[in-house]
Amino acid sequence: MAGAKIKIGAEDNNNRRSATSVMPSFFSQAPVSNPMGTEANGTQSSRLPDYGVLEQYMGFRVGDPSGISQSPRFTSAADGQLSGADLHSQAFNMTRPSTSTLFPGSQVIQFHKSLAPMPNIVSGSNAQHENWGDSNMADSSSRTDTSTDAEPGDKNLQFEMGQSAAVVISDSTDKSKERNQDQKTQRRLAQNREAARKSRLRKKAYVQQLENSRMKLTQLEQEVQRARQQGVYITSTADQSHTGSANGVLAFDAEYARWMEEQHRLINELRTAVNSHTNDVELRNIVNNAITHFNDVFRLKGNGAKADVFHILLGMWKTPAERCFLWIGGFRPSELLKLLVNQLEPLSEQQLTGIFNLQQSSHQAEDALSQGMDALQQSLGETLATGSSGAEGSSGNVANYMGQMAMAMGKLGTLEGFIRQADNLRQQTLQQMHRILTTKQSARALLLINDYFSRLRALSSLWLARPQES
Amino acid sequence: MERVRDLASKKAVVIFTKSSCFMCHSIKALFYDLGASPAVHELDQDTKGREMEWALKGLGCNPTVPAVFIGGVFVGSSKDIISLHVEGSLKQMLINAKAIWF
Numbered sequence: 001m002a003g004a005k006i007k008i009g010a011e012d013n014n015n016r017r018s019a020t021s022v023m024p025s026f027f028s029q030a031p032v033s034n035p036m037g038t039e040a041n042g043t044q045s046s047r048l049p050d051y052g053v054l055e056q057y058m059g060f061r062v063g064d065p066s067g068i069s070q071s072p073r074f075t076s077a078a079d080g081q082l083s084g085a086d087l088h089s090q091a092f093n094m095t096r097p098s099t100s101t102l103f104p105g106s107q108v109i110q111f112h113k114s115l116a117p118m119p120n121i122v123s124g125s126n127a128q129h130e131n132w133g134d135s136n137m138a139d140s141s142s143r144t145d146t147s148t149d150a151e152p153g154d155k156n157l158q159f160e161m162g163q164s165a166a167v168v169i170s171d172s173t174d175k176s177k178e179r180n181q182d183q184k185t186q187r188r189l190a191q192n193r194e195a196a197r198k199s200r201l202r203k204k205a206y207v208q209q210l211e212n213s214r215m216k217l218t219q220l221e222q223e224v225q226r227a228r229q230q231g232v233y234i235t236s237t238a239d240q241s242h243t244g245s246a247n248g249v250l251a252f253d254a255e256y257a258r259w260m261e262e263q264h265r266l267i268n269e270l271r272t273a274v275n276s277h278t279n280d281v282e283l284r285n286i287v288n289n290a291i292t293h294f295n296d297v298f299r300l301k302g303n304g305a306k307a308d309v310f311h312i313l314l315g316m317w318k319t320p321a322e323r324c325f326l327w328i329g330g331f332r333p334s335e336l337l338k339l340l341v342n343q344l345e346p347l348s349e350q351q352l353t354g355i356f357n358l359q360q361s362s363h364q365a366e367d368a369l370s371q372g373m374d375a376l377q378q379s380l381g382e383t384l385a386t387g388s389s390g391a392e393g394s395s396g397n398v399a400n401y402m403g404q405m406a407m408a409m410g411k412l413g414t415l416e417g418f419i420r421q422a423d424n425l426r427q428q429t430l431q432q433m434h435r436i437l438t439t440k441q442s443a444r445a446l447l448l449i450n451d452y453f454s455r456l457r458a459l460s461s462l463w464l465a466r467p468q469e470s
Numbered sequence: 471m472e473r474v475r476d477l478a479s480k481k482a483v484v485i486f487t488k489s490s491c492f493m494c495h496s497i498k499a500l501f502y503d504l505g506a507s508p509a510v511h512e513l514d515q516d517t518k519g520r521e522m523e524w525a526l527k528g529l530g531c532n533p534t535v536p537a538v539f540i541g542g543v544f545v546g547s548s549k550d551i552i553s554l555h556v557e558g559s560l561k562q563m564l565i566n567a568k569a570i571w572f
Contacts, residue, residue: 372496
């Protein structure tokens with residue numbers, strides 16, 4: 001008996017075409033109601049070729065009247081096809097399949113040999129199958145009748161398929177043609193499987209590549225850290241020209257790197273303590289350690305500023321993104337408080353007032369210092385701008401020039417004082433914040449601050465590493 | 471020293487500065503921002519400037535300018551002022567000295 005396997009490859013989630021064989025409930029007789037539908041009875045009848053027509057050609061009822069329910073039974077076998085025996089024994093019991101395994105898209109329809117000599121109705125394009133599947137899933141309510149199905153594209157497809165099936169059936173019922181179709185389908189399935197496999201391999205290779213790059217990146221970072229510690233001066237910009245006290249700069253960079261490591265250690269200790277809900281006394285110790293550790297960096301910066309004020313002022317020791325938001329050689333305390341306050345809830349009334357006042361005070365101090373810096377810049381500009389145009393004689397000019405330079409040098413000298421006061425402001429703000437908050441809140445604040453700067457640094461690295469078109 | 475004390479007692483807030491000092495500019499700006507009207511004496515414009523600076527150094531003011539007196543009492547230099555302000559104490563001192571009212 002001629003028969004065709006009915007097999008529909010269902011896709012799992014997104015685009016993977018694994019050949020799953022399903023048993024659609026094609027065999028109900030009455031209105032050709034839907035087999036491939038999932039939800040409602042009798043709804044997706046238009047999805048399948050018109051079995052009424054097929055029945056006529058086949059000359060026998062497609063299906064056993066007795067045990068038929070409306071939904072298809074899906075057996076999934078990656079490669080398998082339903083054998084005749086399977087079909088007979090299982091086929092006509094339709095149980096509701098789980099919708100998740102149903103078609104997001106169906107690929108191949110082959111009719112089981114024992115059923116009818118229906119050659120496969122595979123359309124050339126998988127996309128069409130997908131549509132089919134999708135609309136099956138999506139539309140469960142409106143189908144009652146094959147021919148009045150409202151979805152245009154799919155409908156055409158199904159109709160076409162139905163037609164081609166009918167046509168094909170009428171053309172050939174002999175086994176060899178059927179076997180050819182069978183083979184073609186097999187080939188197509190195999191190709192699909194091959195393509196899927198290749199794509200999985202490609203994905204695997206890509207992921208492997210990413211992992212390798214990541215490891216390389218961490219290795220490089222470690223190297224840089226180590227080199228820094230050994231006093232090798234590594235700039236984060238291409239500009240290597242540093243005049244004067246290069247030693248001081250090297251020393252600062254090395255010490256700063258050490259400070260960062262210690263800071264990471266303290267932060268990790270803090271994070272562990274917070275996550276493991278350590279007792280308050282213990283936590284307070286750890287928090288205090290972290291806060292006082294900040295004092296070290298301000299001291300380092302003071303020394304660094306003595307050696308090379310511009311190195312500190314311009315944040316040459318920081319990443320570019322951090323440098324962008326620099327205020328007198330470091331972070332702006334009021335900004336930091338602003339970032340923290342929303343994430344430190346719940347705060348008591350008193351705490352809120354305290355934090356608000358702290359924000360205001362630090363902001364006022366920042367403004368004052370900024371005004372001083374502005375005045376310095378203006379004055380420096382005036383000093384350098386007064387040029388002597390009179391041709392008194394070269395010595396006179398030189399004397400003027402030297403006088404100008406001396407004055408300018410004096411003014412530049414005050415920069416160190418500004419850095420010192422700015423750092424003082426930062427230190428005082430951190431300590432005052434610590435006084436206002438509870439131990440747990442302080443711990444959280446320190447972690448938040450650390451995370452913020454970590455992300456800013458990471459952002460800098462990402463930015464520098466981004467692919468650029470020439 | 472006397473001159474310093476004398477001048478310091480004349481007004482609620484007295485600041486000794488130098489015209490070339492930009493940090494003094496900052497501290498002055500801070501007091502203006504708070505609503506106080508400090509009396510400013512520039513040491514480099516004063517004939518007795520050098521002695522006064524010496525006296526301020528004796529009081530422990532480092533750097534010697536700006537030197538801030540509130541209610542006739544020596545408070546400190548820029549670092550002290552900023553620390554007090556962040557703590558929240560500066561405002562209270564100004565209120566106590568009747569330099570500001572709120």
